Amino acid sequence: MVLNLPEKVQAFLQRVGPLYVGGRFQEAQDGERFPVLNPATREVLATVARGKAADIALAVEAAEKALQGPWGRTSPDERSRLLFRLAELIEEHAETLAALEALNVGKPFIEARTADIPLAAQHFRYFAGWTTKWTGEVLPVSFPGQYLAYTRREPLGVVGAITPWNFPFLIASWKLAPALATGNTVVLKPSELTPLTALYLAELIEEAGFPKGVVNVVPGFGEEAGAALVNHPKVAKISFTGSVEVGKAILKQAADSLKRVTLELGGKSPNILLEDADPKKVVRGALFAAFFNQGEVCAAGSRLFVPKQRLDEFLEGLTQAAKTIRQGHPLDPASQMGPLVSEEHRARVLYYIHKGIEEGAKLLLGGEPNETLPGFYVKPTLFLAEDRHTIAQEEIFGPVLTILPYETLEEAIQRANATRYGLAAGIWGEDLRRAIRVAHALQAGTVWVNGYLLLDATSPWGGYKESGLGREMGRYALEHYTETKSVWVNLA
Ligand code: NAD
Numbered sequence: 001m002v003l004n005l006p007e008k009v010q011a012f013l014q015r016v017g018p019l020y021v022g023g024r025f026q027e028a029q030d031g032e033r034f035p036v037l038n039p040a041t042r043e044v045l046a047t048v049a050r051g052k053a054a055d056i057a058l059a060v061e062a063a064e065k066a067l068q069g070p071w072g073r074t075s076p077d078e079r080s081r082l083l084f085r086l087a088e089l090i091e092e093h094a095e096t097l098a099a100l101e102a103l104n105v106g107k108p109f110i111e112a113r114t115a116d117i118p119l120a121a122q123h124f125r126y127f128a129g130w131t132t133k134w135t136g137e138v139l140p141v142s143f144p145g146q147y148l149a150y151t152r153r154e155p156l157g158v159v160g161a162i163t164p165w166n167f168p169f170l171i172a173s174w175k176l177a178p179a180l181a182t183g184n185t186v187v188l189k190p191s192e193l194t195p196l197t198a199l200y201l202a203e204l205i206e207e208a209g210f211p212k213g214v215v216n217v218v219p220g221f222g223e224e225a226g227a228a229l230v231n232h233p234k235v236a237k238i239s240f241t242g243s244v245e246v247g248k249a250i251l252k253q254a255a256d257s258l259k260r261v262t263l264e265l266g267g268k269s270p271n272i273l274l275e276d277a278d279p280k281k282v283v284r285g286a287l288f289a290a291f292f293n294q295g296e297v298c299a300a301g302s303r304l305f306v307p308k309q310r311l312d313e314f315l316e317g318l319t320q321a322a323k324t325i326r327q328g329h330p331l332d333p334a335s336q337m338g339p340l341v342s343e344e345h346r347a348r349v350l351y352y353i354h355k356g357i358e359e360g361a362k363l364l365l366g367g368e369p370n371e372t373l374p375g376f377y378v379k380p381t382l383f384l385a386e387d388r389h390t391i392a393q394e395e396i397f398g399p400v401l402t403i404l405p406y407e408t409l410e411e412a413i414q415r416a417n418a419t420r421y422g423l424a425a426g427i428w429g430e431d432l433r434r435a436i437r438v439a440h441a442l443q444a445g446t447v448w449v450n451g452y453l454l455l456d457a458t459s460p461w462g463g464y465k466e467s468g469l470g471r472e473m474g475r476y477a478l479e480h481y482t483e484t485k486s487v488w489v490n491l492a
Helices: 007-015 053-068 076-092 094-105 109-130 168-181 196-208 222-231 244-255 279-295 308-323 343-358 409-417 432-441
Strands: 019-021 024-026 033-038 043-049 147-155 158-162 185-189 215-217 235-241 260-264 270-273 303-307 362-365 381-384 400-406 424-428 446-449 482-490
Touching: 007 094, 007 196, 019 053, 019 196, 033 094, 043 196, 053 158, 053 185, 053 215, 053 222, 076 094, 076 109, 076 168, 076 196, 094 109, 094 168, 094 196, 109 168, 158 168, 158 222, 168 185, 168 196, 168 235, 185 222, 196 215, 222 235, 222 244, 235 244, 244 260, 270 279, 270 409, 279 303, 279 308, 279 400, 279 424, 303 308, 303 409, 308 362, 308 381, 308 400, 343 362, 343 400, 400 409, 409 432, 424 432, 432 446
Parallel strands: 158 185, 158 235, 185 215, 235 260, 270 303, 270 424, 303 400, 381 400, 424 446
Antiparallel strands: 019 024, 019 215, 033 043, 147 482, 362 381
């Protein structure tokens, strides 16, 4: 059973298209648009303005003007009020936002409704609280009595936010909320595959009453709009979430002007079952870690380390449980897994599956497109593999779980750390002392013990090694959106 499109979703799909610059919805300078697809049906959901360098230039100009004008004079308390108002509006529009996210990304509606959208609202609320609490300090410099020295936290200026397609709305909130709380203005360039909820957010920003130009949304392609944003001399910082390759290219481009850059990149996260792990808790947890959002998760627990002496038992449990996962249209309440985001991405996931088979990994389940459905579906896939296999090393970003047996815990830790990534990790077991020792030994920005993908605005997020630079979320994010200025006053 597939739900009919709610009225508000239909109405939005009819009006969406123009980009949002300087508080106005307008067409791209050259009038071009591009189609945005529903990956479950391959149908065009809407066409959207194709922003390029000229549009980015206008957006940066508008953001700069807002910074010099009304936004620069807005008190922290007023910024807080606006961010709280935005959080409220997101909650009021949560059903519509979740349906749009489900339709455009391919994720089950229930996941968007219970994770992506409420977490985004929480994010704006969390940073709304920081506007009045992010302070400098008075410094105990030498020369007592002669000098007053203190620090100020000043906004960087215009922030360029570039987001991926897997959690478009949530990841936009990770960038906008701290940037705005600390007094910056923003140009947001959403992924060309999933720009719809960013444009919906523009409408909510308008309704919340932010001054014109504080937030600008310019959909477009990476090499056009994205690169123009990175190269623009008046952009003070790029906050990027996406692939390692593009992240590295951005870092190189930004070096010329020493733009501030934070990067949230990919991963190949280990999920380790300890010897005393309880299968009742672990099997569901391991599948959730690997298959949430069709496995299109930067932190997916895609390498599952299983103790050799319990391998058969876990393989049996995982295979039986994975067989029951229902794939279907994202708006069908019975669906537990939707399609991948695009034909091209599906081809990439299938390439890795074939590579796994070719290199001798043992296919336990799935391993092929789901031809019973019209969209870009790949069946949930389980492999028993070795570290040398490509599927155990590279990020696949789809519903493919690679199971890796181990003999000793020391060996599991060493192998878990032996990749270029370090975004997240999971550990499952009853002996918490042992689990905590493992948590401290893993090279990962976030480690979950007896849980996975737990996210909260208060908890910092980011990667070790090639998984990223800097942190989002929590108070750590504030550092990345402000400069610290020292002021000395001669009191003599
Ligand atoms: P991607 O790198 O292809 O694209 C990300 C964004 O960058 C898009 O908006 C794209 O248009 C833009 N872009 C592409 N080329 C550009 C260029 N030359 N200059 C400027 N911008 C450019 O990534 P994707 O396929 O959208 O997302 C998947 C990747 O994102 C995966 O590797 C995943 O692990 C990663 N990711 C990381 C996190 C995290 O928090 N660490 C979260 C989600 C996704």
